[in-house]
Amino acid sequence: xxxRRLYERAAAVVFALLLWQAASMIxxxxxxxxxxxxxxxxxxxxxxxxxxxxxxxxxxxxxxAGFFLGLFLGALLAVISSRSHLLETMLWPFLVxxxxxPVASFIIISLIWLSASGLSVFISFLMVFPIVYFNVLxxxxxxxxRMLQMAEIFRMPWRRQLFYIYLPQVxxxxxxxxxxxxxxxxxxxxxxxxxxxxDGSIGERLYEAKVYLSTADLFAWTIVIVLLSVLxxxxxxxxxxWGFARLEKL
Amino acid sequence: xxxxVFANVNKSFGEEQVLKDFSAxxxxxxxxxxMGGSGCxxxxxxxxxxxxxxxxxGTVSGVPERKSAVFQEDRLCEAFGAVSNVRMAAGNRVxxxxxxxxxxxxxxxxxxxxxxxxxxSGGMKRRVAIARAVLFDADILFLDxxxxxxxxxxxxxxISYVRNYxxxxxxxxxxxxxxxARQMGGEIIRMEQAEIWEENDDY
Numbered sequence: 001x002x003x004r005r006l007y008e009r010a011a012a013v014v015f016a017l018l019l020w021q022a023a024s025m026i027x028x029x030x031x032x033x034x035x036x037x038x039x040x041x042x043x044x045x046x047x048x049x050x051x052x053x054x055x056x057x058x059x060x061x062x063x064x065a066g067f068f069l070g071l072f073l074g075a076l077l078a079v080i081s082s083r084s085h086l087l088e089t090m091l092w093p094f095l096v097x098x099x100x101x102p103v104a105s106f107i108i109i110s111l112i113w114l115s116a117s118g119l120s121v122f123i124s125f126l127m128v129f130p131i132v133y134f135n136v137l138x139x140x141x142x143x144x145x146r147m148l149q150m151a152e153i154f155r156m157p158w159r160r161q162l163f164y165i166y167l168p169q170v171x172x173x174x175x176x177x178x179x180x181x182x183x184x185x186x187x188x189x190x191x192x193x194x195x196x197x198x199d200g201s202i203g204e205r206l207y208e209a210k211v212y213l214s215t216a217d218l219f220a221w222t223i224v225i226v227l228l229s230v231l232x233x234x235x236x237x238x239x240x241x242w243g244f245a246r247l248e249k250l
Numbered sequence: 251x252x253x254x255v256f257a258n259v260n261k262s263f264g265e266e267q268v269l270k271d272f273s274a275x276x277x278x279x280x281x282x283x284x285m286g287g288s289g290c291x292x293x294x295x296x297x298x299x300x301x302x303x304x305x306x307x308g309t310v311s312g313v314p315e316r317k318s319a320v321f322q323e324d325r326l327c328e329a330f331g332a333v334s335n336v337r338m339a340a341g342n343r344v345x346x347x348x349x350x351x352x353x354x355x356x357x358x359x360x361x362x363x364x365x366x367x368x369x370x371s372g373g374m375k376r377r378v379a380i381a382r383a384v385l386f387d388a389d390i391l392f393l394d395x396x397x398x399x400x401x402x403x404x405x406x407x408x409i410s411y412v413r414n415y416x417x418x419x420x421x422x423x424x425x426x427x428x429x430x431a432r433q434m435g436g437e438i439i440r441m442e443q444a445e446i447w448e449e450n451d452d453y
Binding site: 132146147150152153154155156160164165168248249 | 300301302315316319320321323325327328329331332334338339340364366382386
């Protein structure tokens with residue numbers, strides 16, 4: 001069944017690529033719609049160019065740093081908010097603002113305060129923080145009251161409650177938050193780089209591709225971003241699962 | 251150990267009055283079984299004693315500070331193993347080996363000790379909950395139908411185990427099963443007639 005689904009998906013990808021190739025051939029203008037074959041050829045040479053790995057590392061480091069910062073602070077403040085109504089209320093207007101203001105506005109405002117190279121860290125953080133915060137808070141609040149009564153009877157210290165009762169409860173909320181936040185952090189982080197154009201970033205490469213009308217470069221770098229984001233998400237989620245499994249065996 | 255005294259305790263949930271002028275004395279340091287049909291207020295009584303709900307009227311005095319319980323629905327942390335579930339309540343001062351000995355005494359097999367309790371049968375979970383309540387250093391134990399779902403042999407072993415390790419403590423057992431109450435020894439309160447006490451001379 002699983003194998004069949006895999007074949008079906010592979011077939012769907014091949015069909016999409018064929019459609020793309022056909023559209024590109026019909027248009028006949030590589031500038032407007034580059035063919036997948038050309039993009040593949042460009043990808044083949046892109047990673048050999050000097051500075052490719054440095055560019056990748058530059059953006060990866062910053063976006064991932066923003067993600068971890070958002071994950072850590074979002075989870076920490078959600079845990080504190082679950083016990084402090086005052087903090088929850090005080091944070092509410094900031095979080096609603098972050099959730100509703102367009103990311104482009106934040107990028108432009110942030111450019112006034114921050115250097116272009118630090119911009120993607122901040123924007124990635126800003127996108128991840130509310131997602132993690134709201135999800136973890138919801139998980140903490142949906143903890144079974146009967147389990148909390150059990151903890152009260154056995155006089156479980158708060159740290160032990162957090163580990164044995166809240167953590168398993170929050171787990172699915174945290175996984176879902178991370179899965180959503182990872183994708184968004186890459187999208188927003190790269191958007192910040194395209195607007196801020198920090199030297200040596202993927203965003204700068206995308207900007208140059210636009211300026212020099214190099215559609216093949218634009219598509220090739222986009223594929224690199226998607227691969228990087230998917231790879232990091234897979235590794236991170238596996239690590240999370242492993243981490244939780246280890247904790248439960250303690 | 252002090253006696254627990256209920257004086258004219260009333261408790262209602264909406265229109266339904268569960269406890270009406272309930273008065274009783276539960277002897278400290280002894281076992282008392284509370285019996286009665288479904289909905290007669292046995293669990294409400296335990297919830298008041300455990301401090302989860304306040305009575306609407308009347309007073310309850312003499313309840314020790316350090317409490318332990320076997321809840322009707324186990325209330326175990328499903329993702330964790332049996333030993334972890336006991337130690338999360340009893341604390342790390344209780345050695346793992348001691349926990350394992352207690353679990354073995356309750357008939358749990360050693361290869362199950364570290365498996366998540368989510369994989370356990372209802373009876374196995376019950377026994378973990380019993381070990382957790384017994385190993386927690388408390389002056390009073392609340393047992394809300396603790397032997398429910400256990401087969402005859404396991405139930406007998408669990409009753410002996412609880413009797414063995416709770417000597418000198420106040421134990422309040424809520425049950426439907428008269429034989430179970432008699433095997434646990436001590437006094438029996440029948441909730442339908444809260445004022446009438448029956449001495450259990452079987453033990």
